[in-house]
Amino acid sequence: MFNELYWLLFAIINFSLILVMYRIFGRTGLFVWIGMSTVVANIQVTKMVELFGMTATLGNIIYGTAFLATDILNEKYGKNDAKRAVWMGFFTLISMTIMMQLALQFIPAESDVVQDALNTIFSQIPKVAIGSLLAYLVSQYVDVLIYSAIKARLPQDKFLWVRNNGSTMVSQLLDTLVFTAIAFYGTPWDIWFEIFLTTYVIKFIVAAADTPFLYVAKRFKHGK
Known part of the structure; x- marks a missing residue:
């Protein structure tokens, strides 16, 4: 039960921090956050935890x-700013992957105590990097397009929750499908489906939980 309660607290802290970032730094803060979050997510995803009776990865x-x-x-x-942010996150993740793979090639000093730990974490990232990069790029673009389409067809002063949940839940489904298909290619079907299902359930919950925070962000007065 500790993991579940701590996970909920963890989610509140994450979503609150993005509001703080946006409140202080405005649009620039969101661009920085996207770059940071793509890097941190791909580090956290290497850790497995038990949540709600399911084995899941952190990072969601x-x-x-x-x-x-x-x-x-x-x-x-x-939409244009949203697309720019997607590409910023994409290239940030590519840059991190390249730089850390190069850093691992240095021969550590005899007194070094972190090479093994870094190797454990970052040697796994290339295995999921292709799946993660493609999933991120495809799903984020779909998210932007769906959000914009709903926004254009429904009153902009209403249905914010429809735009947010409709775009994010569909794009997260696509993200999970692309990522697991590439990263876990060759895994037996029953195991693959369990990974796919549990990953999407967690992402679905996260997508629903961020809605109140979007309403708060919409009230912030930052210039166009």
Whole structure:
């Protein structure tokens, strides 16, 4: 039960921090957050935990905040800024992957105590990097397009929760499908489906939980 309660607290802290970032730094803060969250999510995803009777990876919450950030950008500044943020996150993740793989090639000093730990974490990232990068790019673009389409067809002063949940839940489903199909290619079907299902359930919960935070962000007065 500790993990579940701590996970809920963890989610509240993550979503609150993005609001603080946006409140202080405005649109620039959201761009920075997206770059940071894509990197942190791919580090956290290497840790497995038990949640709600399921084995799941960490990283789903911080990854979900990237979708919240693009939705805020889309809502308040338009589709083009949201697309720019997607590409920023994409290239940030590529840069981190390349730099850490190069860093691991240095021969550590005899007094070094972190090489093994770094190798354990970052040697796994290339295995999931392709799946993660493609899933991120495809799902974020779909999120931006769906959000913009709903926004254009429904009154902009209403149905914010429809835009947010409709775009994020569909894009997260696509994200999970692309990522698990690539990262867990060759895994037996029953195991693959369990990974796919549990991952999406967690992302679905995260997507629903970020809605109140989008309403708060919409009230912040930052210039166009």
